[in-house]
Amino acid sequence: xxxxxxxxxxxxxxxxxxxxxxxxxxxxxxxxxAKSSISEDLTxxxxxFLEQGIGxxxxxxxxxxxxxxxxxxxxxLGKKMVDSLCEEMSEEDRxxxxxxxxxxDLLGQPKLLREVGQIIASKYxxxxxxxxxxxATKGVPIxxxxxxLLNVPFVIVRRDSKITEGATVSINYASGSSHRIEKMELSKxxxxxxxxxxxxxxxMKGGGTIHGMESLISExxxxxxxxxxxxxxxxxxxxxxxxxxxxxxxxxxxxTKTKNxxxxxxxxxxxxxxxx
Amino acid sequence: xxxxxxxxxxxxxxxxxxxxxxxxxxxxxxxxxAKSSISEDLTxxxxxFLEQGIGxxxxxxxxxxxxxxxxxxxxxLGKKMVDSLCEEMSEEDRxxxxxxxxxxDLLGQPKLLREVGQIIASKYxxxxxxxxxxxATKGVPIxxxxxxLLNVPFVIVRRDSKITEGATVSINYASGSSHRIEKMELSKxxxxxxxxxxxxxxxMKGGGTIHGMESLISExxxxxxxxxxxxxxxxxxxxxxxxxxxxxxxxxxxxTKTKNxxxxxxxxxxxxxxxx
Numbered sequence: 001x002x003x004x005x006x007x008x009x010x011x012x013x014x015x016x017x018x019x020x021x022x023x024x025x026x027x028x029x030x031x032x033x034a035k036s037s038i039s040e041d042l043t044x045x046x047x048x049f050l051e052q053g054i055g056x057x058x059x060x061x062x063x064x065x066x067x068x069x070x071x072x073x074x075x076x077l078g079k080k081m082v083d084s085l086c087e088e089m090s091e092e093d094r095x096x097x098x099x100x101x102x103x104x105d106l107l108g109q110p111k112l113l114r115e116v117g118q119i120i121a122s123k124y125x126x127x128x129x130x131x132x133x134x135x136a137t138k139g140v141p142i143x144x145x146x147x148x149l150l151n152v153p154f155v156i157v158r159r160d161s162k163i164t165e166g167a168t169v170s171i172n173y174a175s176g177s178s179h180r181i182e183k184m185e186l187s188k189x190x191x192x193x194x195x196x197x198x199x200x201x202x203x204m205k206g207g208g209t210i211h212g213m214e215s216l217i218s219e220x221x222x223x224x225x226x227x228x229x230x231x232x233x234x235x236x237x238x239x240x241x242x243x244x245x246x247x248x249x250x251x252x253x254x255x256t257k258t259k260n261x262x263x264x265x266x267x268x269x270x271x272x273x274x275x276x
Numbered sequence: 277x278x279x280x281x282x283x284x285x286x287x288x289x290x291x292x293x294x295x296x297x298x299x300x301x302x303x304x305x306x307x308x309x310a311k312s313s314i315s316e317d318l319t320x321x322x323x324x325f326l327e328q329g330i331g332x333x334x335x336x337x338x339x340x341x342x343x344x345x346x347x348x349x350x351x352x353l354g355k356k357m358v359d360s361l362c363e364e365m366s367e368e369d370r371x372x373x374x375x376x377x378x379x380x381d382l383l384g385q386p387k388l389l390r391e392v393g394q395i396i397a398s399k400y401x402x403x404x405x406x407x408x409x410x411x412a413t414k415g416v417p418i419x420x421x422x423x424x425l426l427n428v429p430f431v432i433v434r435r436d437s438k439i440t441e442g443a444t445v446s447i448n449y450a451s452g453s454s455h456r457i458e459k460m461e462l463s464k465x466x467x468x469x470x471x472x473x474x475x476x477x478x479x480m481k482g483g484g485t486i487h488g489m490e491s492l493i494s495e496x497x498x499x500x501x502x503x504x505x506x507x508x509x510x511x512x513x514x515x516x517x518x519x520x521x522x523x524x525x526x527x528x529x530x531x532t533k534t535k536n537x538x539x540x541x542x543x544x545x546x547x548x549x550x551x552x
Contacts, residue, residue: 047281098439108429154386156413
């Protein structure tokens, strides 16, 4: 196969297999080319991926070595994406009765979800995540977008039991915004013990739901690898949440009279979240 | 920019912008290269995408012309993917009480979802889909996978009302398997009138849920562009569904005593679904 064809094919292959250990010999066989040619190709791909902000290609040496494509966008690009998200979120017709913000259309747009996935997967690229966890329903698209790029499964916690889940583990938690005791459950076979779990969700107010997921993770004898929400809202009550978290957006102010929503960037690019 | 770098970058760009009209001048400016060089690059990319089963690159001529990348895998590759799905689905520990099949783990695997997306998006690539529709919760990952590749938004129909959805349109429908009257609703602002909607779901038994979504689409003065389910089950009662549909898998037999599940390929590669 010619170099030009190899480069196109290799780019496609790497993009479809993020965070996966690929042995050099796979490409040698796949393209029926010499190892030295493949190495030269990879140097080109590596350079372009880095320059264009697509991600890193890591070389793992040793007998079981090879390479790994780590999707990673620059903070600069991520900040730009967050800024344009702030604008979209600030549209006044998003305000619903009770001060809630309408998000469903945004969380159904493939372009936006790809970007949200890139931002979160870049941030947690080195955190050894085994699973992404979210709660049904609106967190699911975010979890899937991140799962695609980290190349790990995602699991969905449910508030209602379904026969199609089999045996479940359930916990009770205090819903921060309404101060009610609610229940959430996760299928017993969906999470292996001793895993590192990244929690994602669409919206955080009191933090009760996130806190509930943390408890659920410890029921599965696993560890929280990180917490990241699409948007957090100013909350004047007592926050349930204790662990450090990242947010892409911060809904600073909602004025139900003037129908104004003020959305600013969240904390994801403001500080390094403490290591958990 | 050098040809090799352009090819890598262009491949990445096209893969991230499926079904989108891209003008040649975008690449001319982006890569600061002559139009003739870009055309040569595209010929190479087009050839490789076709040969490797990644998809087609269509040239649209005229002043408002340009090119479009249409993700499309071959039927041959699709059939292979379906065969391996059959194997995974046939594992005996998937059988739940009542003859239900445990699917949640599969529908949380990024590799599997990418493949399911490729199969469905290939089939409906030319059906002028404006939206992908599904019902919460387990249909969501499938809808998103297809939405990524068709590059159209997806909308989620819910069985329970949520304040964060704003005004909704709701309908009642007969749940085929349990013969109960249930309710489903969709946020009023999530679907524009006169749209063409592709319905996807994880599992079809009596077809009641699918039929409900069809009714909902007509309430929005829109048209069903197609119906595709991940798995359908043998159903001895009267099927609610009338419109033609595609299925990736067919759960032929479930034996609760021996805990055997027999899964065979669905109808997606067996016939051309009638045009709707």
